[in-house]
Amino acid sequence: MAEIVDISSGESPVPAPARTLADNVFDQLRSAIVGGEFAPGSKINEPQLAERYGISRGPLREAIRRLEGCKLVEIKPNVGAKVVSLNGLQAIEIYEIRESLEGLACRLAAARATAADCESLRNLLAQHELQIESENGRRYYQQEGDLDFHFQVVHLSGNQRLIQLLCGELYHLLRLYRAQTSSQPSRPEQAFREHHRIVDAIEEQDGELAEILMRRHIANAKAMLISQLKQSDT
Amino acid sequence: MAEIVDISSGESPVPAPARTLADNVFDQLRSAIVGGEFAPGSKINEPQLAERYGISRGPLREAIRRLEGCKLVEIKPNVGAKVVSLNGLQAIEIYEIRESLEGLACRLAAARATAADCESLRNLLAQHELQIESENGRRYYQQEGDLDFHFQVVHLSGNQRLIQLLCGELYHLLRLYRAQTSSQPSRPEQAFREHHRIVDAIEEQDGELAEILMRRHIANAKAMLISQLKQSDT
DNA sequence: CAGCCTAATATTGTCGACAATCTGGAAATA
DNA sequence: TATTTCCAGATTGTCGACAATATTAGGCTG
Numbered sequence: 001m002a003e004i005v006d007i008s009s010g011e012s013p014v015p016a017p018a019r020t021l022a023d024n025v026f027d028q029l030r031s032a033i034v035g036g037e038f039a040p041g042s043k044i045n046e047p048q049l050a051e052r053y054g055i056s057r058g059p060l061r062e063a064i065r066r067l068e069g070c071k072l073v074e075i076k077p078n079v080g081a082k083v084v085s086l087n088g089l090q091a092i093e094i095y096e097i098r099e100s101l102e103g104l105a106c107r108l109a110a111a112r113a114t115a116a117d118c119e120s121l122r123n124l125l126a127q128h129e130l131q132i133e134s135e136n137g138r139r140y141y142q143q144e145g146d147l148d149f150h151f152q153v154v155h156l157s158g159n160q161r162l163i164q165l166l167c168g169e170l171y172h173l174l175r176l177y178r179a180q181t182s183s184q185p186s187r188p189e190q191a192f193r194e195h196h197r198i199v200d201a202i203e204e205q206d207g208e209l210a211e212i213l214m215r216r217h218i219a220n221a222k223a224m225l226i227s228q229l230k231q232s233d234t
Numbered sequence: 235m236a237e238i239v240d241i242s243s244g245e246s247p248v249p250a251p252a253r254t255l256a257d258n259v260f261d262q263l264r265s266a267i268v269g270g271e272f273a274p275g276s277k278i279n280e281p282q283l284a285e286r287y288g289i290s291r292g293p294l295r296e297a298i299r300r301l302e303g304c305k306l307v308e309i310k311p312n313v314g315a316k317v318v319s320l321n322g323l324q325a326i327e328i329y330e331i332r333e334s335l336e337g338l339a340c341r342l343a344a345a346r347a348t349a350a351d352c353e354s355l356r357n358l359l360a361q362h363e364l365q366i367e368s369e370n371g372r373r374y375y376q377q378e379g380d381l382d383f384h385f386q387v388v389h390l391s392g393n394q395r396l397i398q399l400l401c402g403e404l405y406h407l408l409r410l411y412r413a414q415t416s417s418q419p420s421r422p423e424q425a426f427r428e429h430h431r432i433v434d435a436i437e438e439q440d441g442e443l444a445e446i447l448m449r450r451h452i453a454n455a456k457a458m459l460i461s462q463l464k465q466s467d468t
Numbered sequence: 469c470a471g472c473c474t475a476a477t478a479t480t481g482t483c484g485a486c487a488a489t490c491t492g493g494a495a496a497t498a
Numbered sequence: 499t500a501t502t503t504c505c506a507g508a509t510t511g512t513c514g515a516c517a518a519t520a521t522t523a524g525g526c527t528g
Contacts, residue, residue: 077257313509
């Protein structure tokens with residue numbers, strides 16, 4: 001269907017990254033899983049999916065192995081792959097790791113961010129402020145806008161492995177959890193204020209404070225999640 | 235060659251986990267890479283390896299995709315996989331992440347560890363004390379014993395995803411780096427003392443202190459690494 | 469009717485072959 | 499001689515077929 005075209009104007013310095021069928025199917029499957037198109041715990045049927053994407057089982061199996069690496073599916077030998085089903089406990093585990101790693105990211109970002117970087121963060125927050133007023137925007141902010149902010153901060157850390165770990169793996173799992181549970185964090189105003197404080201600290205190159213604020217920010221979200229879980233359990 | 239046998243005495247509760255060829259080759263390749271049997275940056279030749287392990291390229295390619303997920307090889311489309319070559323900068327990135335995550339692990343471990351767990355840690359340290367006296371033991375302690383301790387502490391955290399992340403991925407990368415650079419941390423006595431302090435804090439269920447001590451412990455190792463790198467650069 | 473055994477079916481695991489792409493070196497040209 | 503072009507070899511990407519294993523459906527027995 002969609003042809004691979006060069007978006008950038010003129011000839012790009014990178015002559016179009018050669019992509020294999022397994023690569024493409026990996027991306028499509030990941031989007032589908034993270035987007036909630038597959039029910040949690042549902043089985044991955046190889047012949048069926050191979051037909052759906054018009055490829056043979058070879059590349060498909062390689063794509064599935066890569067999904068396993070991202071922890072998006074679980075594979076049992078001679079049985080097959082299932083879409084992971086995240087329960088509340090596992091979500092809390094992820095929040096604990098985020099709390100720790102994004103604190104680190106903030107500390108590093110405070111030491112590296114330029115004035116332009118900080119302005120870019122402010123712009124993102126201003127954008128969020130506009131969107132937060134409408135109900136649709138509020139919903140957007142809660143679901144994706146929050147991750148956008150964290151995404152950008154993490155990229156300022158400069159630690160490539162940290163960036164890959166958070167943006168390439170953990171955030172996909174978070175999206176999956178939100179899609180599977182349709183949970184709404186529902187504290188946009190407070191989160192918005194906390195985001196601003198974090199940018200303040202980064203702008204002042206106060207890494208220690210930035211780390212503390214980010215950890216507290218995520219700890220707050222975790223506490224909210226825990227209280228929701230307790231409520232739905234009883 | 236080596237047959238798969240049940241190590242445990244009597245019939246095991248788990249009736250031997252079915253393993254596929256790709257699984258076995260993945261384990262063997264990972265050990266070989268982490269053990270330094272492949273030169274850093276060396277190319278992975280599929281037909282050659284398939285012959286060596288007596289399997290076809292299909293399962294081998296799946297094993298390679300899983301190695302890519304562990305960040306032990308890098309794959310370029312139409313070119314092939316290479317064993318990762320970790321430079322000093324990347325090693326520092328890993329230490330930064332360890333500092334953060336193992337601090338978390340310690341805090342969690344302090345809240346969960348039983349008396350028996352603590353005694354087990356003490357036993358491990360006592361073992362290390364015996365080994366540390368001989369030159370061979372010193373070498374062992376520096377290379378593997380240190381990771382043994384961290385491995386055990388991390389397992390006490392109870393956070394499954396954290397355990398998998400540290401013990402299933404990052405530690406393998408550390409071993410790879412040590413094998414590739416033949417670097418010796420060379421501060422066994424200090425590290426040994428720090429390990430004891432960490433166990434003290436865990437035993438007293440002082441999670442905050444345990445986190446601080448572990449972070450400092452790894453920060454010390456990171457500082458040592460950085461000074462070594464500067465020395466070898468000039 | 470419940471439970472178990474058995475056979476038929478479906479799915480995963482593995483293999484060998486072919487197509488597409490990259491790599492290295494020889495030959496031709498300036 | 500330096501550079502470019504092109505070809506042959508090697509390697510990766512993809513496919514379809516077969517073998518091994520798991521799952522399901524049906525019938526049998528108690």
